[in-house]
Amino acid sequence: MEQGIKVLIVDDIPSVCKRINNILKKDPEIIEIHTAQNGYEAILKTSLHKPDVILMDIHMETHTAGIKATHEILLHFPNIKIIMLTVYEEDELIFSAFQAGVVDYVLKDAKADVILSAVKDAYRDSSPIRPNIAKKLRGEFKRIKGNEESLLFYINIVSTLTSTELETLKLLCEGKSRSEICDIRFVEESTVKSQIRSILRKFKSKDTKEVINIINKLNIFTVLNNI
Incomplete structure (x- = not known):
């Protein structure tokens, strides 16, 4: 890639940000990494650094802070790709996140190659609808x-x-x-x-x-x- 990928990691747990940062910085395609610890800071740093991909935690200062930040960011920067970052799977939150405009989601303890693939796929606009995501979305649409x-x-x-x-x-x-x-x-x-x-x-x-x-x-x- 000519320009490389700029990433923003948003999580209120410093150790999570550090782990993901260490994973991403080893890849030559990732040229810039920034971190934020809450929804407000995520919006601010997005405005400042214009990342290509954001790894967004859902639970921060509030239960749905990440979803609210996603709404706000995509309102002003619709081309940014946002990946939901979570510690466990919740059908309702996952559905809400996709409604807000996220393109993928990964667990915080996912292996390094999974996180890297998610970031690169999002950047290339080729994020897959993973089988477990598809199942959850089908279930939610059925319920609605x-x-x-x-x-x-x-x-x-x-x-x-x-x-x-x-x-x-x-x-x-x-x-x-x-x-x-x-x-x-x-x-x-x-x-x-x-x-x-x-x-x-x-x-x-x-x-x-x-x-x-x-x-x-x-x-x-x-x-x-x-x-």
């Missing part, structure tokens, strides 16, 4: 798809409710008791009981709490208000 299908399913049920049933369900989801609903709506308790029975029948459920939990978990009323 399942949630979306559930959301549509329950929105469809809610759309079949009458206006009075819908009002009653909203009040139940707000934590109102049957007697409070009667007072708010100026109706008899028998009317509210009848409406709740109809709601449960449409949801094919015998448990009011179950329906309330589903509605609140999926934020259905918030979704409907934004449509």
Whole structure:
């Protein structure tokens, strides 16, 4: 390579930075190495040194400091390649990191050749989707798809409710008791009981709490208000 690779290592554990630094500096293709110990410093040193590749720790001053720093860096320097650096595999964090724009991830205790390959592949824009990453991403997309299908399913049920049933369900989801609903709506308790029975029948459920939990978990009323 004519110019060589400039790397920024971001980790709040000095020994980790030192180990990776020692691995990278032995390779002639790596011509410049800088280190940072938190998200803010990562952003600052990226602005100063314009690295080609960043090895970014996720857990630093906060649980997701690396992801936030990744967002900020790629907003201003979209051509920089960022590799997530972590000590253990967490499906949710890995997915969030790829959503933020990282191109690969390596474990901190990975062998020297693995770390070097990750840096060079990222620089060449040829980072592989490793089998374990692909599996995690497929699992996360499947989970999201399942949630979306559930959301549509329950929105469809809610759309079949009458206006009075819908009002009653909203009040139940707000934590109102049957007697409070009667007072708010100026109706008899028998009317509210009848409406709740109809709601449960449409949801094919015998448990009011179950329906309330589903509605609140999926934020259905918030979704409907934004449509």
